[in-house]
Amino acid sequence: DIVMTQSPDSLAVSLGERATIHCKSSQTVLFSGNNKNYLAWYQQKPGQPPKLLFYWASIRESGVPDRFSGSGSGTDFTLTITSLQAEDVAVYYCHQFYGTPPTFGGGTKVEIK
Amino acid sequence: QVQLVESGGGVVQPGGSLRLSCAASGFMFSNYAMHWVRQAPGKGLEWVAVISYNINNQHFADSVKGRFTISRDNSKNFLYLQMNSLRVEDTAMYYCARSAYDWEHLDHWGQGTMVSVSS
Numbered sequence: 483d484i485v486m487t488q489s490p491d492s493l494a495v496s497l498g499e500r501a502t503i504h505c506k507s508s509q510t511v512l513f514s515g516n517n518k519n520y521l522a523w524y525q526q527k528p529g530q531p532p533k534l535l536f537y538w539a540s541i542r543e544s545g546v547p548d549r550f551s552g553s554g555s556g557t558d559f560t561l562t563i564t565s566l567q568a569e570d571v572a573v574y575y576c577h578q579f580y581g582t583p584p585t586f587g588g589g590t591k592v593e594i595k
Numbered sequence: 596q597v598q599l600v601e602s603g604g605g606v607v608q609p610g611g612s613l614r615l616s617c618a619a620s621g622f623m624f625s626n627y628a629m630h631w632v633r634q635a636p637g638k639g640l641e642w643v644a645v646i647s648y649n650i651n652n653q654h655f656a657d658s659v660k661g662r663f664t665i666s667r668d669n670s671k672n673f674l675y676l677q678m679n680s681l682r683v684e685d686t687a688m689y690y691c692a693r694s695a696y697d698w699e700h701l702d703h704w705g706q707g708t709m710v711s712v713s714s
Contacts, residue, residue: 520698520699522700522701524640524701530706531690531704531705531706531707532640532690532701532704533704534700534701534702534703537699537700537702538700543702575639575640577640577700577701579694579698579699579700580698582654582698583642583654583656583657584642584645584698585642586639586640586641586642587639588639589639589640
């Protein structure tokens with residue numbers, strides 16, 4: 483199985499400041515046939531199901547604010563929130579769907595400092 | 596709008612069975628692969644199973660293989676998860692989610708149904 487390792491486990495950021503979450507896969511999730519990274523990011527707020535933020539590593543889902551960005555390729559990926567808002571408090575998960583079974587990172591909890 | 600509504604969760608003893616359902620609406624159900632993903636209390640996400648849009652392909656996590664089956668009724672827009680030989684470690688919130696193809700991102704999720712396995 484492809485292991486997804488997220489870091490940090492949690493971070494506290496002041497309102498308006500940048501939050502950066504890392505996700506590393508144990509093997510590449512870049513498919514050379516179409517040059518797509520089979521990697522998604524989700525946001526899960528307390529008591530809610532996960533919500534898709536990005537797919538193919540960097541394609542923003544409709545309705546996601548542009549303060550969120552996804553980047554990276556191969557085995558190393560980053561989710562960045564450029565100006566943290568109160569409503570961004572959540573747990574964020576990366577997810578690879580390149581290998582079988584699909585696997586998720588352990589999650590990163592983002593809080594307000 | 597896309598809606599996925601799970602039901603069928605509850606409390607069951609170890610070794611027991613449950614059947615979860617997921618009612619889909621707001622999209623062409625038969626065009627999408629459907630997944631079950633679970634989340635143990637206070638823990639992260641674990642993919643459980645997928646069924647292709649045409650039912651031809653089904654895959655399971657090793658942790659549930661041989662105990663769980665996934666099915667769908669494209670005429671009624673329903674997804675199912677039959678869970679047998681339940682274990683304490685199967686206790687979790689179970690979400691249904693859709694993807695455009697078997698192995699793609701999950702673009703819509705239901706609210707989940709809670710399964711508790713306890714004696």
